[in-house]
Amino acid sequence: MQGINNQQGELRALAKIPTSCQMSLLRYGLDGSLLLAAGRDGRIHRWRLPPVGLPLPAADAKSPDAGESAELPPLVGHNGWISSLEISADGQWLLSADTWGRLACWPLTATAERPHWEHTEAHAGWLRALAVTRDGSCLASCGADGMVRLWNPANGSLLRQFSGGGQDLYSLACHPDGQRLAVGDLRGGIHVFDLRDGKHLTTWDAAEFYKLSYIQEVGGVRWLAWNGNGTVLAAAGCIPENGGFVQGVPALRFFNTADGSVLQQLKLGDNQEGFVHQVLWHSEDYWMGVCSGQPGRGRFFLHRTADEAPFCLNPQPLANCHSAALHPLGRQVAVLANEGTYGQQKSMAKDGIYPGNTSPIHVFELPASGPVS
Amino acid sequence: MLQSACQSDQHQFSRRRWLGTAAAGAAAVALPVFDPAVHAAALQRAAKQVLFIWxxxxxxxxxxxxxxxxxxxxxxxxxxxxxxxxxxVSELLPQTAQQMQHLAIVRSLCTQDNAHSSGVDRIQRGDPKDRGVVYPYFGSAVTKLLGPNASGLPPYVWIKPLSGGFMHKDAGFLGPQYGSLAFGDGKPPQNLLQHANVSDQSLQERMEIRAFADRQYARGRPAASTEANGFVYSMGLELMQRRQLFDESTFAPADVQRYGTHDLGRHMLLAKRMLEAGVQFVKVNSYGWDTHGDNFNGSWSLVRRFDQPFAALISDLAASGLLDQVLVIAMSEFGRTPRVNGHLGRDHWPEAWSLCMAGAGVRRGIAVGSTSDKGTWVTSQPYDIGHMFHTWFSALGINSRETAWDNQGQPLPIAHEDCHPVTELLS
Structure with missing residues (x-):
């Protein structure tokens, strides 16, 4: 593992919000008053929060609790797992997708109960990712069916569809200029399209994020994100060692948008860990992301592209982080981890129930002044 | 010349083996004195075959x-x-779903071992009561109990990724000749082809000398070990004659596409050819199913790559009529936990899991047993692997209750005596 410099920024734990099941993704509403989580129970879970963020815990608190968060009734109607959540550019709508191919648009209010519009078969099966252009004119979706579809977020009408360049598409990112879309696939291809006409522009290579292990295709570009001005694209995944267990090196690969050259490849663990599941851009000129690993491992990290190593990691490993969401004011971050039982024990609870794992949400205060070079 | 050309070593071996195995089989099966009806049943059994997908x-x-x-x-x-x-069934089995009319699913397996290291052996040996002996794998047991058929081919072959070779440990107390001949990556044994400088005449003479040496060596030694030595040579000679079985260029391109060009597809297509050629027991292994991490993307890849050749094979066997005589079993050493761990994997779960079977002696188009709403526990009669061994033996025409192994005078049940055949699975 590359060297870690954790001296220049400290995360302060503000709250730990318990959840009733495992979650895959977190999002804040644009005014910061709602925190949303994509449930692996097919529901969109919601918490009402103080719009300015959670306060510091009491000085005598032994460990963070749920603080001033209040859980709201979940949004129901999806199937399988909720696989993606996005917020419309104007902050009025929540866009959601599931593993059975459903795409829905909900009013982003605490009282919402029914979708504004939905498509039950937006994709054939697992709809893996959504992305919204900065101007709010276009919602992109991709799925395991290999298709990219562009939708009008206002009414759900299909604008355009095209093959995404790979058989199994995992990730999407809209360029800040609103004219380009990057699509990441299972085999490490990053295909860039012109959003205006669906024309394929170029393909960048992250083939290290893929391995054929016996008959299992392992890996994939699990997340894509552009920096604020669109000059750098970050691709997240794993350099896989094997199938089955799926162990490998969690990794990020940064591309120069101008020519597709690789600016850096960052490794965030040893070869016994898992994936970088998500990476986000912070307006203070750094990246933040999460990675998973074997039981007990997992990280939240902050990283500046020019540095050799992250400048901040959560001081204690969080077990298997799967998502992070940045509060709109930029000072707090919510991180999904995992909690529960590993292994094959029967692990019966006292009442005879076989318990599932959950995904507690850890809310941190970010370093006050951002990274120091 | 020690023997005439028409008494080639492999022919002689086959005959010797037939006689030897038939005698051993008679001891094992405890048949009464010659009875035409019983003899006919034995011949019918001998025509049975097994495809065991692991x-x-x-x-x-x-x-x-x-x-x-x-x-x-x-x-x-x-x-x-x-x-x-x-x-x-899961959406990951779309092609197999269309073959369900030929299949029998068991959803109520509840077995005893959640470790790979011991679980593989326990399952494939039928998890008998511990009597201080090593029981044979199912493949070794079947070839012993069915006796030789007319194909002349190795009775128990194993098509697998990675390396091959002769796997004597499968045989347990039956003796090494009942082990499996493994074809690594579906390839024939190394150096199978007759060397260009060795003429047919020279080869024949070499084999006769080797057979003579074998007989000399066998004097006063246990038959099990010496016969195994000759058995391996005879298999090699037979395979030399049948090496076209391994020639992938002779597979129909349409079949290659239907089965899939990945390892499991190629190996299943070869398995079909082996069955058509008369091999009694074909085991096909696929590795990498221990999905402790990223189980769902893993299953998306793995299960669909199983689905394609499995469905193609069932369809082909049914169309040719071979499914009436081939017992097909697809299974693992256990299932996977309902609970999803933090690495998005599922761990080992022998408490409630499933297998699929089809073909000879098996009732078709059924799903037997049930699990709880969340898949955590068996809610019907639970079946251990011993029940499956009884069922499979019965499907092959072997009375698993009345048949016993003769382990150097020690009678041993061929399947766990506390279990029984699952009659609703039998046709």
Whole structure:
């Protein structure tokens, strides 16, 4: 593992919000008053929060609790797992997708109960990712069916569809200029399209994020994100060692948008860990992301592209982080981890129930002044 | 010359083996004195074959034969209808779903071991009571009990990734000649082809000398070990004559596409050819099913790559009529936990899991047993691997209750005596 410099920024734990099941993704509403989580129970879970963020815990608190968060009734109607959540550019709508191919648009209010519009078969099966252009004119979706579809977020009408360049598409990112879309696939291809006409522009290579292990295709570009001005694209995944267990090196690969050259490849663990599941851009000129690993491992990290190593990691490993969401004011971050039982024990609870794992949400205060070079 | 050309070593061996095995089989099967009806039944049994597909590491029952969509542990996938109304399987088995009319699913397996290291042996040996002996794997047991057939080919072959060779440990107390001949990556044994500088005449003479040496060596030694030595040579000679079996260029391109160009597809297509050629027991291994991490993307890849050749093979065997004599079994050493761990994997779960079978002696188009709504526990009669061994032997025409092994005078049941055949699985 590359060297870690954790001296220049400290995360302060503000709250730990318990959840009733495992979650895959977190999002804040644009005014910061709602925190949303994509449930692996097919529901969109919601918490009402103080719009300015959670306060510091009491000085005598032994460990963070749920603080001033209040859980709201979940949004129901999806199937399988909720696989993606996005917020419309104007902050009025929540866009959601599931593993059975459903795409829905909900009013982003605490009282919402029914979708504004939905498509039950937006994709054939697992709809893996959504992305919204900065101007709010276009919602992109991709799925395991290999298709990219562009939708009008206002009414759900299909604008355009095209093959995404790979058989199994995992990730999407809209360029800040609103004219380009990057699509990441299972085999490490990053295909860039012109959003205006669906024309394929170029393909960048992250083939290290893929391995054929016996008959299992392992890996994939699990997340894509552009920096604020669109000059750098970050691709997240794993350099896989094997199938089955799926162990490998969690990794990020940064591309120069101008020519597709690789600016850096960052490794965030040893070869016994898992994936970088998500990476986000912070307006203070750094990246933040999460990675998973074997039981007990997992990280939240902050990283500046020019540095050799992250400048901040959560001081204690969080077990298997799967998502992070940045509060709109930029000072707090919510991180999904995992909690529960590993292994094959029967692990019966006292009442005879076989318990599932959950995904507690850890809310941190970010370093006050951002990274120091 | 020690023997005439028409008494080639392999022919002589086959005859010797037939006689020897038939005698051993008679001891094992405890047949009464010659009876035409019993003899006919024995011949019918000998025509039976087995295809044993081993998904090493543990296929998730929830992502295959026993889906629980939209439940706490159900995972991301849908269940789809099959060709048999009322039976659903995971959406990762779309082609197999269309063959359900030929299949029997068991959803109520509850076995004893959640470790790979011991579980593989326990399952493939039928987990008998511990009597201080090593029981044979199912393949070794079947070839011993059925006796030789007319193909002249090795009775028990194993098509697997990685390396091959002769795997004597499968045989347990039956003796090494009942081991499996493994074809690594579906390739024939190394140096199978007759060397260009060795003429047919020279080869024949070499084999006769070797046979003579074998007989000299065998004097005063246990037959099991000396026969195994000769057996391996004879298999090699037979395979030299049948080496076209391994020639992948002779597979129809359409079949290659239907079965898939990945390892399991190629190996299943070779397995079909081996069955058509008369091999009694064909085991096909697929590795990498121990999905402790990223189980759902893993299953998306693995299960669909199983689905394609499995469905093609069942369809082909049914179309040719061979399914009437071939018992097909697809299984692992256990299933996977309903609970999803933090690495999005499922761990080992012998408490409630599934397998699929088809073919000779098996009732078709059924799903036997049930699990709880969340897939955590068996809610019907639980079946251990001993029940499956009884059932499979019965499907092959072997009375698993009355037949016993003769282990150097020690009678041993061929399947766990506390278990019994699952009659609803038998046709």
């Amino acid at each position: 998904l090493d590491g543990g296929i998730s029952q929830l992502e295959s034969w026993d889906p629980k969509p939209n439940t706490e542990f159900g995972g991301p996938f849908r269940a789809i209808p099959t060709s048999v109304p009322g039976i659903h």
